[in-house]
Every structure is written in C-alpha cells, then in structure tokens.
Amino acid sequence: MTAPRAATRRALLAAALLLGGWAAGAHGQDVAAGRALAFDRAKGNCLACHSMAGGDVPSNVGPELAGMRARFPDREVLRAIIGDEEARNPQTVMPAFGRNLILDDREIEAVIDFLYTL
Amino acid sequence: MPSTIRVRATASGERTEVQALVQHPMESGFVKDSNGQTIPPHYIEVLTFEHDGKVLLTAYWGPAVSKDPYVKFAFAGGKKGDELKVNWTDNLGKSDSLAAKIL
Amino acid sequence: MPDRHANPDAPADPARRAVLQLLAAAGLIALGTGRAAAAVPGWPEEAFRKTSQADALAALYGKPLEMSDKVTLQVPEIAENGAVVPVSVGTTLPNVTSVTLLVPENPNTLAASFKFGPGVAPAVSCRLKMAKTSPVIAVVESDGRLFGVSKEVKVTLGGCGG
Amino acid sequence: MRPRSSRRARAATLLALGAVVATGLHPSRAEERPDPAADLRAFQAHFRDRFPQLPIAEFANGPYAMDAGMRQQWEEIMQFPPYDFAVEEGKQAFETPFANGKRYADCFPEGGTGIRQTFPYFDTAAGEVVTLDLAINRCRERNGEKPLPYQTGLMASITAYMAETSRGKPFDIRIPDDKRALAAYEDGKRFFYSRRGQLNFSCASCHVQAAGQRLRGDVLAPALGILASFPIYRSEWGSMGTVDRRFTSCSAQTRSEPFAPQDPGYRNLEYFLSYMSNGVPIAGPGTRP
Amino acid sequence: MRRTWRRCALACAGMLLLAAGARAATEAEAGAALRAAEQQQAEAARLRNRWIPAEAALKAAREALRTRDYDRATELAGRAEALARRSVEQAREQETAWRDAVIR
Numbered sequence: 001m002t003a004p005r006a007a008t009r010r011a012l013l014a015a016a017l018l019l020g021g022w023a024a025g026a027h028g029q030d031v032a033a034g035r036a037l038a039f040d041r042a043k044g045n046c047l048a049c050h051s052m053a054g055g056d057v058p059s060n061v062g063p064e065l066a067g068m069r070a071r072f073p074d075r076e077v078l079r080a081i082i083g084d085e086e087a088r089n090p091q092t093v094m095p096a097f098g099r100n101l102i103l104d105d106r107e108i109e110a111v112i113d114f115l116y117t118l
Numbered sequence: 119m120p121s122t123i124r125v126r127a128t129a130s131g132e133r134t135e136v137q138a139l140v141q142h143p144m145e146s147g148f149v150k151d152s153n154g155q156t157i158p159p160h161y162i163e164v165l166t167f168e169h170d171g172k173v174l175l176t177a178y179w180g181p182a183v184s185k186d187p188y189v190k191f192a193f194a195g196g197k198k199g200d201e202l203k204v205n206w207t208d209n210l211g212k213s214d215s216l217a218a219k220i221l
Numbered sequence: 222m223p224d225r226h227a228n229p230d231a232p233a234d235p236a237r238r239a240v241l242q243l244l245a246a247a248g249l250i251a252l253g254t255g256r257a258a259a260a261v262p263g264w265p266e267e268a269f270r271k272t273s274q275a276d277a278l279a280a281l282y283g284k285p286l287e288m289s290d291k292v293t294l295q296v297p298e299i300a301e302n303g304a305v306v307p308v309s310v311g312t313t314l315p316n317v318t319s320v321t322l323l324v325p326e327n328p329n330t331l332a333a334s335f336k337f338g339p340g341v342a343p344a345v346s347c348r349l350k351m352a353k354t355s356p357v358i359a360v361v362e363s364d365g366r367l368f369g370v371s372k373e374v375k376v377t378l379g380g381c382g383g
Numbered sequence: 384m385r386p387r388s389s390r391r392a393r394a395a396t397l398l399a400l401g402a403v404v405a406t407g408l409h410p411s412r413a414e415e416r417p418d419p420a421a422d423l424r425a426f427q428a429h430f431r432d433r434f435p436q437l438p439i440a441e442f443a444n445g446p447y448a449m450d451a452g453m454r455q456q457w458e459e460i461m462q463f464p465p466y467d468f469a470v471e472e473g474k475q476a477f478e479t480p481f482a483n484g485k486r487y488a489d490c491f492p493e494g495g496t497g498i499r500q501t502f503p504y505f506d507t508a509a510g511e512v513v514t515l516d517l518a519i520n521r522c523r524e525r526n527g528e529k530p531l532p533y534q535t536g537l538m539a540s541i542t543a544y545m546a547e548t549s550r551g552k553p554f555d556i557r558i559p560d561d562k563r564a565l566a567a568y569e570d571g572k573r574f575f576y577s578r579r580g581q582l583n584f585s586c587a588s589c590h591v592q593a594a595g596q597r598l599r600g601d602v603l604a605p606a607l608g609i610l611a612s613f614p615i616y617r618s619e620w621g622s623m624g625t626v627d628r629r630f631t632s633c634s635a636q637t638r639s640e641p642f643a644p645q646d647p648g649y650r651n652l653e654y655f656l657s658y659m660s661n662g663v664p665i666a667g668p669g670t671r672p
Numbered sequence: 673m674r675r676t677w678r679r680c681a682l683a684c685a686g687m688l689l690l691a692a693g694a695r696a697a698t699e700a701e702a703g704a705a706l707r708a709a710e711q712q713q714a715e716a717a718r719l720r721n722r723w724i725p726a727e728a729a730l731k732a733a734r735e736a737l738r739t740r741d742y743d744r745a746t747e748l749a750g751r752a753e754a755l756a757r758r759s760v761e762q763a764r765e766q767e768t769a770w771r772d773a774v775i776r
Contacts, residue, residue, distance in 0.1 A: 041378070048598050056354070057377045057600070058299065061593045086583065091773060093588040100581050100762075101725075101755055120475070124467055133342070139463045146350070148328065163264040174338045175345070180269045182324060182332040184305045184348040185621045186465045191335075192342040207261045297456050299600060301446075301672040302618035307459035346459070377600035379619060379672070422774075429775045576770040578762060581723045581755070587773050640722040648720065 034114030125218035134196030146181035289368035314363035317343035326355030442608030443666035473544030490522030499549035533644035539623035546667030571655030580639030612669025702742040705749035712756035721763035726755035
C-alpha cells in the first residue's frame with residue numbers, strides 16, 4: 001500500500017471529516033475529544049513534551065502550546081507538524097503521529113480543533 | 119537472612135543522629151498485580167527506637183509511607199558504643215528487630 | 222535467554238501503577254479491607270481511616286490546629302516521583318511530644334505520626350507516597366497545643382506514555 | 384580474563400586521529416569508516432559545550448546534575464540510599480563460594496574488585512562484546528551454577544556491589560584493533576542513533592537532543608555518563624534494575640519490541656555508550672526517580 | 673480545487689455505500705488479512721524492528737479469528753499490517769538516515 005496521491009488523500013480525509021462531523025454532531029465535541037486525546041498518555045501525550053493551559057506540568061522539550069491560532073493560521077501546517085514533522089525537520093524529536101499511526105486522521109483533526117482553543 | 123533493618127547512629131558531642139532504612143513493601147492495598155488482582159495492604163504500623171531502656175521515638179505509619187521506608191531523627195544523651203534497639207511490626211503481625219551500636 | 226519473558230516492567234511500572242491506582246481509588250476507603258490481623262496496640266487505626274484533614278486530626282488529637290511560622294517543613298516543589306517524596310519537619314517550639322504528617326489529596330489523609338520521647342530533638346525526616354499534587358501538612362504538638370504548616374508538592378507522572 | 388593488548392589499537396587510533404587533524408577534515412559520510420576516537424572527542428565536546436558549567440564527573444549523576452530541585456531530593460535520598468540492601472546482598476553472594484568451592488573472585492582480574500570501569504570489553508578470542516553481567520553469568524556456568532536472570536534481583540545486587548568497589552574510577556573502555564571490535568562498536572553506534580518503535584525515537588532523540596530537558600516530572604539524562612551509575616534503584620520500579628532492565632524499558636517506552644537481555648545488539652550499544660563515557664567516573668550503584 | 677470536491681463527493685458516496693452495504697467478512701478473508709499482516713511482521717522481525725502495537729494488533733487478530741469474529745479479525749489484521757509495514761519502512765529508512773543524527 002503506497003501512500004495515495006495527496007489530492008486523493010485530502011479528498012478522502014475531507015469525506016471522512018464530513019461524514020464524521022455529520023455523525024458526531026456538534027463541533028464542541030471535537031474540541032473535548034481533542035483535549036482528551038492530547039492529554040491521554042497512551043494517545044497524544046502532548047504533555048510529555050509541551051506545557052499548555054490545563055496541563056500543570058513543566059515539560060519543556062517542545063515549545064509551549066499557546067496562541068496556536070495566531071502561530072498557525074494555516075491549519076494545513078499544524079496538520080503536517082502533527083502528522084509527520086520529520087518530513088519538515090528530519091532531526092525533530094516530535095513523533096510522527098499520523099505517519100506512524102499513533103493517531104488516525106479524525107483524531108488528529110480533533111486534536112487540532114482543541115489546539116486552536118489554546 | 120540479613121536483617122530487614124539498617125541503622126546508622128552516630129554520636130558527636132551531646133547529639134546522636136539516627137538514620138534507619140527498613141526493607142518492606144509498604145503495599146497500600148490500592149495496587150493491582152499483573153493479573154488484575156488487588157495486592158492486599160501490607161505496611162509497617164509501628165516502628166520504635168529504644169536507648170537505655172527508654173523509647174526515643176515511636177513512628178505510627180500508614181500505607182502512604184514509601185516502600186523501603188526511611189526515618190531520621192536525633193537525640194541527646196547517646197554515647198559511642200551504646201546500643202540502640204529498633205523494632206517494627208506490620209499490619210499482618212510480622213515484625214523484626216535489631217540492636218545497633220552507636221558509632 | 223532465561224528472563225526474556227520475565228520482563229519486570231511489563232505491562233506497566235509497578236510504582237507508577239501504584240500511584241495511578243491510588244489516584245483511581247482516591248476517596249474510597251479501602252484501608253482495612255483484607256486486614257489479616259488486628260492493629261498493633263497503640264496504632265491509631267481510626268485516624269488512619271479518615272479521608273479529611275479535620276477528621277484525621279480530630280481522631281488523632283481532638284484539638285484545634287493553628288498555623289505557625291515556627292514549624293518548618295522541607296518538601297520538594299516538584300516531586301521527582303510521587304512514590305518517594307522526601308519530607309523533613311523541624312520546629313523551634315518547646316516541649317514537642319509529637320509530629321504528624323498529613324496529605325489531604327491521598328486516599329487516606331494521615332500519612333505518619335511520630336511520638337517523641339524525652340531528649341529527642343523536635344525534628345524528623347521520612348519519605349512519603351503522594352497520589353497526586355497536594356499540600357503536605359506538618360503538625361507539631363508543643364505544650365499540648367497543635368501548630369502546623371502547609372506546603373504544596375506538585376506530583377506529576379513520568380514522561381513516557383503508556 | 385581481560386586481554387590487555389590494546390596498545391596497538393591505541394597507536395592505530397592515534398594515527399588515524401592525527402590524519403584527521405592533519406587534513407582538518409571529517410571523513411565524508413559516504414566513505415565513513417569507524418573512528419571511535421574521533422567520535423568520542425566530538426561526543427564529549429558536544430556535552431561540554433551544552434553544559435559548560437558541569438565537570439565531567441557530574442555526568443555520572445544524570446538528571447541530578449541538571450536540575451536543582453531534583454538534586455536536593457537526591458541528596459535527601461542519598462543520606463540512606465535504598466540500594467543499600469542490594470549492595471549488602473551482593474557482597475554476601477560475591478563472597479559465598481559456589482558448590483565447587485570456587486568464587487566469583489576467581490573469574491575476574493583483581494579478584495573482581497575495582498574493575499567495573501573496564502566493562503564491557505571486546506573479547507578478541509570469542510569475537511564479541513562481554514558485559515559485566517554476562518561475565519558474571521559465564522563465571523557461574525563455568526562453575527556449575529545456573530545463570531541468573533539479567534534484569535533485576537541477585538544480578539543487580541552483585542553488579543551493585545562490584546560497582547561500589549569501583550566508585551570514582553573513570554570508565555576505561557578500549558576498542559582493540561580488530562575488525563570485529565570496530566564492527567561491534569559501529570553496530571552500537573548505529574543503534575544509538577536509529578529511530579525505532581512507533582514513537583520514532585532514537586536513544587539520541589531523548590538523551591542527546593533533549594538532554595537536561597523536562598519530560599513531565601522527569602529530567603532527561605544526558606547520554607554522556609548515562610551508564611556510570613548502574614545498576615540503579617528506581618523509585619518508579621521500587622527495586623533495582625540492571626542496564627538490561629533500562630534498555631528493555633526504554634525500548635518498550637518507544638513502543639519497540641525489546642531485544643532479549645544481553646542480545647548482541649544491546650551489548651554493542653552498551654559498548655558504544657560506555658566508550659563514549661570514557662573518563663566519567665563510576666558512581667554506581669545509583670538511584671533514579 | 674473542483675477536482676478535489678468531485679473526488680470528495682465520490683469518496684463520500686463510496687463510504688456511505690460501504691457503510692450501508694457492509695457485509696460480514698468471511699473466514700477466508702480474515703485468514704488472508706492475517707497472513708498478510710504476519711508476512712509484514714516477519715519482515716519487521718528480520719529487520720529487528722518489531723513495534724509493540726503491531727505485535728499487539730496481530731495477537732488480537734489471531735484471537736478474534738480463533739473466536740470466529742471475522743470482521744474484527746480482518747480489521748485488526750489490517751491495522752497490524754499497516755503498523756508492521758510502517759515499521760519495515762522505518763527500519764529501511766534508518767539504515768542510512770541514522771548517520772545524519774550522529775554528533776560530529
């Protein structure tokens with residue numbers, strides 16, 4: 001299974017999101033789900049490396065997660081960082097959450113929704 | 119069997135400093151083993167230090183004291199070569215004791 | 222290799238698990254279940270069962286607590302591990318007969334109580350388990366009255382996820 | 384037990400070193416040949432630059448050299464370290480003869496005292512890296528005793544005792560002029576820098592790139608000197624653990640299936656890491672959060 | 673952009689159809705999915721880079737197959753295969769990529 005072409009992948013993702021959103025209903029639920037994923041040690045475990053509001057830990061391996069909408073006006077950039085930061089920066093210590101199947105596409109979208117509230 | 123108790127008691131002038139370490143699981147009763155079975159609580163309830171026939175310190179402990187517990191205190195009146203008696207008893211009725219020399 | 226399948230760290234580190242389960246059980250009174258023997262004489266069983274600071278102190282001393290800057294409490298700001306938190310108490314108050322340590326956010330508030338004989342310096346150090354971020358309260362009994370000090374210790378889990 | 388014929392190896396590495404200095408060039412990546420001495424200088428220079436205030440001996444103390452709050456707790460715990468029981472047990476085991484009357488001391492140079500810093504070494508006769516733990520089990524087996532499990536228990540106690548007799552002696556790991564030794568070194572180095580597991584971490588991701596940084600409650604230990612305090616009593620474990628236990632749990636934490644203890648891959652990694660730490664004094668046994 | 677939307681609509685329709693017409697997997701399909709996953713995992717093992725979640729998914733897939741839950745077995749085997757495939761890819765990339773991380 002080679003990676004589908006980017007356009008197809010985007011289309012599939014959009015479809016999944018449309019249907020997913022339709023099934024899940026309100027947008028607020030994605031934020032709550034995203035927060036849960038970000039804080040879950042077996043899932044996003046973002047707090048291991050980043051400090052952020054509500055986190056209450058002093059982690060400083062990565063930058064603090066704050067002002068995310070201002071820092072990442074383009075959702076696509078944030079998605080790329082979470083999905084496979086190694087593609088942008090080969091020496092990053094950020095796990096490739098998407099490429100290594102730690103989070104699926106919907107989970108990543110939910111995490112992004114949450115991050116945009118920070 | 120080596121003792122479960124290790125003691126360092128050192129006298130300098132009037133003051134004797136006592137440190138003790140006890141080998142004990144101090145199970146809280148809140149922990150499950152790898153099979154999902156709750157490990158029953160098992161912890162030291164009382165630990166005493168005696169010198170010259172008098173109880174110096176009595177520690178009443180619960181399950182929130184760390185595994186392999188440690189305690190440090192100091193008292194006046196001990197001399198090098200004196201004996202210090204340490205004794206513990208846990209919630210299962212097990213106990214151990216040791217007579218240590220003050221250095 | 223003989224111990225290939227005897228990984229002592231599978232599935233989770235026991236101490237971390239202990240702390241997690243302490244967390245999960247917070248508020249439940251599990252103490253005393255499965256007790257195989259009666260408490261050692263003199264052990265304040267009632268006080269060790271309590272889940273609030275006020276109840277534990279009432280059961281142990283039955284008298285009011287006042288905060289005092291004459292009691293010193295040395296604890297870390299951030300515990301390196303909730304399973305082993307070094308705690309040291311000292312005081313300049315006279316005629317100290319006991320020192321008690323309370324951790325209100327633990328399932329059972331009373332952690333340890335020390336009775337001092339004559340000639341013993343009014344200071345003691347030990348190591349405590351803390352289920353989560355909580356104040357640690359040191360209470361000193363001096364001339365029959367209770368004086369205390371409280372300091373918060375931040376407890377976080379280790380970095381690596383499950 | 385340990386062949387000490389590494390003078391030639393040192394001469395060779397010195398020569399190679401001289402060549403590099405003379406040309407002022409790093410060998411280009413494509414034609415890269417193992418050059419442990421150059422690696423060591425670059426590795427230690429990296430950590431010296433990163434933590435300029437830290438004397439090399441402090442690197443043995445890992446996170447406690449990095450953070451004042453953690454150091455204070457460590458000093459409290461070191462007043463009566465919980466590994467004391469293990470050292471006592473290890474000493475007793477070390478001094479107790481086997482059923483055949485021989486002892487551990489008979490298997491090691493210097494009667495096994497003060498030699499921790501020379502392990503692991505490359506056994507040119509067998510063509511493999513021998514760690515202290517492996518040497519202990521081979522000693523047992525040669526004397527008709529069953530090998531000990533590697534990760535915790537008596538193995539940790541015996542190595543704790545042997546480490547304690549070696550405290551303050553700087554790591555003194557040699558790489559003989561032997562193709563197989565260089566290959567073992569290179570394999571350990573490759574493992575150290577390779578991303579593995581679902582979390583995509585190499586050893587270097589955490590212990591070089593994020594060394595000294597906070598990961599929740601933990602502070603990541605620098606790779607330099609990281610094995611100098613082993614075996615360790617970890618509060619997280621509530622017990623002692625050997626290098627194998629640490630490698631195994633590190634692998635699992637990156638969601639990579641661990642190798643078996645003393646797998647040649649782990650032994651080669653230990654060889655590389657210990658060689659990189661040459662000069663850092665043994666401080667084991669140690670305590671860690 | 674329009675093409676993306678057209679693809680999106682198509683994919684939507686496809687997914688809805690799949691969901692509506694979802695049909696139980698057969699034993700043969702589950703078995704084939706498991707074999708594919710095992711093959712990938714064997715390659716990961718050969719490269720000494722097995723991932724814990726891949727192994728866990730594989731184990732769960734085998735168990736599901738044993739209890740004749742073919743849908744679940746197929747799904748888990750698919751996940752195991754994807755994870756194992758990525759672990760193989762990682763190992764192959766790292767054969768050379770590790771050199772870029774070396775302190776020099």
